[in-house]
Amino acid sequence: MNLKSLKGIHHVSAITANAKDNYDFYTKVLGLRLVKKTVNQDDTSVYHLFYADERGNPGTDLTFFEIPRAGRTYVGTNSITSTSLRVKTDRALQYWKERFEELNIEHEEIKSDSGRATLFFRDHEGQRMVIVSDEKNVGGSGGTPWVKSPVPKEYGIVGLGPVQLTVSRPERTIHVLTNVMGFREIESYKRVEDQRIVRVFETGEGGTGAEIHLIEESELERERPGRGSVHHVAFRVENVDELNKWVEKLNEHHLPNSGFVERYYFRSLYFREPNGILFELATDGPGFEGDEDFEHLGEKLALPPYFESRREEIEAKLKPLETKN
Template identity: 65%
Template sequence: MQIKGIHHVSAITADAKRNYDFYTNVLGMRLVKKTVNQDDTSMYHLFYADEKGSPGTDLTFFEIPRAGQTYPGTHSISTTSLRVKNDQALRFWQERFKQFKVDQDPIEEWENRKILPFRDPEGQRLNLVSDENNVGVKAGIPWDKSGIPEERGITGLGPVHLTVANTVPTKQVLVDILGFKEVGIVNSKLVLETGEGGTGAEVHIEERTDLSREKPGRGSVHHVAFRVEDEEELKQWHERIQKAGFPNSGLVDRFYFKSLYFREPNHILFELATDGPGFATDEEVEHLGESLALPPFLEDQREDIEARLTPLQTSEE
């Protein structure tokens, strides 16, 4: 049993069309699945990833049209990172962000790695992180039809940043239950890693006693998912989390992967998700994300589900 790294991060948008335009046309990520929130089928669930939707590359969004403003604070997944190949790619993105008037900060040095902080149109807090000196979990492959040069494209998810009022209980869950290892302190944040390590397998925890609890809304993160090999291993994790006394969802079949959800003591929602079967289960790789995909257990509701959704054009037809 070993957590392999970050599986996906799920966030909130109030505008699926605007969200789709930014993440595909500006960032060059591929929409690999256009589906619905299985717990509330009135809202879209959009998955952006590398060319095949590889585990560890998915940034997903629930559309909540009436989502209010986010007021940043503790008990939160406060920043999501996206990997690029090298430092030169960061400079490419700096210029591209100027062209598209994306809100960004100067490139920063974090020990032996550089990052470029920026925000999406709804204030989603993001970093581009350079893999120039990275060793660890393998990156994905940028989508070759994105319009972004392959050497500069986004290759997956990097470190996830948590903001808490007290680091200790969150660290205990990650280390004692999920098996993460402490790496050290970087820019006042505790760095933990799992599996092969590196940018695709890190969690950074910042302790802030001067902030109140975050009020989530558009541009906030709902949960982070960590990678497990398969369903058999997920069952073992379920037993461990049960024995530790954490209320949890039990195993949930998301069709594209199987999941387990629980909240750590600072109320941040963690998910464990299997690497497979993957997004090509119900669509050909060449046509991922072009039409509304529904898992078999929702297919008989397709007509009603589509009637409640605002059409979102995601194919070239």
């Protein structure tokens, strides 16, 4: 089977307990653009919000399912334990540090664990996040910050960076990453705060937007997800033909999976790696402008055509969320 390598991180999806507070933080504090306000296609009673660069280019999407009754996250192993957001330069991290101080956002000091300047912070619900500099990036490029963002363009977030996985049995995850998904192990480094070894895997062109950072943690119990936890990470597939080949490959490796799933804005395939973390493979297109024009992305509740006949019923279950640009 002639299968192309995965191109990098496509999106990361997390959980929020309050869509309005989430919208305020990610647009007004982080300066991302809401490119799509829609619903969870597996549970249309809750919002699914997509934040990204100016038009939601693949590799820039950070998405949230609203679960109003979501409790706190009990941090543990076999989970996605941090999501990083790319900026263009090391200098940008100083801007973000000062911005977080001004807005009373929990954060640490700027440091360099893996040779890149990084700044750890938490959002308003405790989600573990990192601003990471692209200054030394030699892989795939990032996106373009939205011109109407409250953050100056030169400091704006240009996409998703490395995703950190913490697992109890790393050899099982590594087998899937390397032998099934085609990732390459390229290096390891020690975290400054605890001297833990982090193993780095890359795919496609490599670089900031195409890496998984893996940590072993066998002492803790499995993480119990809640508000501020990450639901899944998705990886980029070029098109539908390639996605169908991935369905075949997962079946050949006897990995239980969803098969082809229509998401309208992209097409998907879901499976869990052996430590239980949910992975998705998602196509680069069609994108977010099929049902809204560029200037008005995210302003109205967007529904895929197969849900449009249920719009009145769906809207009645949702708390109104004002999202004018």
